[in-house]
Amino acid sequence: MKKNTSNKSDKKFLKKGISDVTQLHKEYLGTGIPADYFETSKLSILNKIKSETTTGKFLIEEKSDITKHHKNYLGTEIPEDYFKKSKSSILNAIKEDALVEQKPKKQLVFYLRPQFKFIAAAILFLLTLSIWLQNSESKNNFDDITIEELALEDDVLIKSLLVEDSDLDEFTDATLFNEVVVKAEIKEQKMDDLILNSLILEDSLLDNYMDEELVETIIL
Amino acid sequence: MSKEAELVAKLQNPALKDTAFSELLDVYQERLYWHIRKIVQTHENADDVLQNTFIRVYKSINNFQEKSSLHTWMYRIAYNESMRFLEKNKKKSYDNIDDVKSSKLEVLFEDEYFNGDEIQKKLHKIIDSFTEKQKRVFHLKYFDDLSFRQISELLEVSESTLKSTYYTVVKIIEKKILE
Numbered sequence: 001m002k003k004n005t006s007n008k009s010d011k012k013f014l015k016k017g018i019s020d021v022t023q024l025h026k027e028y029l030g031t032g033i034p035a036d037y038f039e040t041s042k043l044s045i046l047n048k049i050k051s052e053t054t055t056g057k058f059l060i061e062e063k064s065d066i067t068k069h070h071k072n073y074l075g076t077e078i079p080e081d082y083f084k085k086s087k088s089s090i091l092n093a094i095k096e097d098a099l100v101e102q103k104p105k106k107q108l109v110f111y112l113r114p115q116f117k118f119i120a121a122a123i124l125f126l127l128t129l130s131i132w133l134q135n136s137e138s139k140n141n142f143d144d145i146t147i148e149e150l151a152l153e154d155d156v157l158i159k160s161l162l163v164e165d166s167d168l169d170e171f172t173d174a175t176l177f178n179e180v181v182v183k184a185e186i187k188e189q190k191m192d193d194l195i196l197n198s199l200i201l202e203d204s205l206l207d208n209y210m211d212e213e214l215v216e217t218i219i220l
Numbered sequence: 221m222s223k224e225a226e227l228v229a230k231l232q233n234p235a236l237k238d239t240a241f242s243e244l245l246d247v248y249q250e251r252l253y254w255h256i257r258k259i260v261q262t263h264e265n266a267d268d269v270l271q272n273t274f275i276r277v278y279k280s281i282n283n284f285q286e287k288s289s290l291h292t293w294m295y296r297i298a299y300n301e302s303m304r305f306l307e308k309n310k311k312k313s314y315d316n317i318d319d320v321k322s323s324k325l326e327v328l329f330e331d332e333y334f335n336g337d338e339i340q341k342k343l344h345k346i347i348d349s350f351t352e353k354q355k356r357v358f359h360l361k362y363f364d365d366l367s368f369r370q371i372s373e374l375l376e377v378s379e380s381t382l383k384s385t386y387y388t389v390v391k392i393i394e395k396k397i398l399e
Contacts, residue, residue, distance in 0.1 A: 066254050070363060073343060075336020076328075078263060083253070086267065087245045090274045094241070097275060 224290050231281045241278060248291065249274075251364060252298045258359050259302040261324055263333040269305050273298045292373045324348070339397070346396045350389060357382055358389045 070076050079085075227247075230240035252273060257266040276297050284293055325348055328334055329341065336344070347355055353375075360371045361382075368379045368386075375382070 066250055066363070066365065069365075070254055070257075071335075073340065073363070074258075075334055075340035075344075076257060076263075077333045077335050078253075079333065082263075082267075083249055086253070086270060087242070087249060090245060090249075090271050091242065093271055094275055094278050097279075 225286070228281075228284065228286060228290055232284075237281075244277070245274065248294055251291075252294060255295060255359070255364055256298050256302050258363065259299070260305055261328040262331040264331075265305065265309075269298070269301050272305075273301045276301065288373055289370075292370065295374050342397060343393070346393055350392075354385055354389050357385045358393075361386050362390075 067078065227240055227244060230236040231244065233240075249270070253266060253270050256269045256273065257263065260266050260269055273294070277294055280297075284290070288296075325344060328344065329336070347358065350358070356375065357371065360366045360374070361368070366374070368382050371377075371382050372379045
């Protein structure tokens with residue numbers, strides 16, 4: 001019974017206590033609160049807890065002060081309405097980028113594709129190499145070149161660009177001597193030999209003929 | 221599902237991607253701009269890097285695997301883009317690292333969008349005298365207003381190390397600014 005009474009009085013104290021704290025402050029200290037303050041405060045606290053647990057503090061934080069903060073401490077500024085303009089320019093850049101990516105890539109003719117270009121280049125290289133090797137094998141060394149193989153006009157033309165005039169004159173005289181005088185002399189000698197031979201040949205033939213004719217007429 | 225996870229899901233959905241990206245710009249554009257601006261100094265450079273950063277985010281959002289938070293991932297992209305930009309410009313304009321350091325502040329002070337007084341210039345010079353790590357911690361905490369937990373995730377450094385670095389830097393700044 002006693003216990004029941006004390007429970008009853010506890011409940012009464014708690015109820016009375018809550019309503020009385022505000023009342024007590026108002027009566028003795030003169031401090032008041034707005035009407036329905038605790039109801040609105042409760043809602044606000046619950047909302048804050050809910051949003052912080054679901055979104056994370058970072059996203060709901062006020063961000064308008066960042067620019068001001070930078071201006072105040074670092075003196076750095078931005079053009080007016082920069083973030084609005086920047087947003088649209090970023091969105092446009094992304095659209096343009098997407099359009100470029102959507103465009104079909106140029107289809108190259110098969111022989112213009114890089115792999116075919118490499119193959120063609122390799123074939124051309126091998127062909128050039130084989131031609132060059134063949135030519136280099138058939139070429140004689142300079143030492144092996146006979147004087148007849150060197151054309152007079154080629155030599156004169158090339159060397160005349162590099163050699164002194166006096167040397168060139170000497171070379172021309174020597175070549176002229178070799179080419180014209182010596183050869184003419186050799187030809188003349190050959191002609192003499194021929195004439196001489198023909199004379200010798202004619203006499204012997206004539207002798208033979210005469211001998212044969214004489215024998216035939218005497219015997220017959 | 222948190223708001224950030226919701227945003228990521230929308231960004232990874234082709235049908236909702238563009239709307240979600242516009243939302244993403246609203247939330248992060250200003251923060252990332254200032255993060256970039258403190259690295260590349262001038263407004264013009266920051267504008268270029270900001271654009272590159274968001275284009276990269278748009279292109280790579282499908283590869284984002286939520287191993288870190290979205291903002292950490294975006295701050296990393298912004299930092300990497302800024303460094304890439306500086307590297308590219310360094311090759312163009314400077315012969316050695318000392319030229320880069322002195323020129324960086326000169327370029328900032330001559331920027332059209334810098335309007336700092338002597339105290340602000342002094343603060344820039346003091347901050348510039350710190351190591352790259354100290355500078356980054358101070359900027360992220362004091363100006364970008366990230367929590368130590370977020371900075372720790374971003375820089376992959378323990379919170380206690382970050383706190384000690386930050387308070388050391390703050391003390392030095394307070395001392396030097398009054399000199």
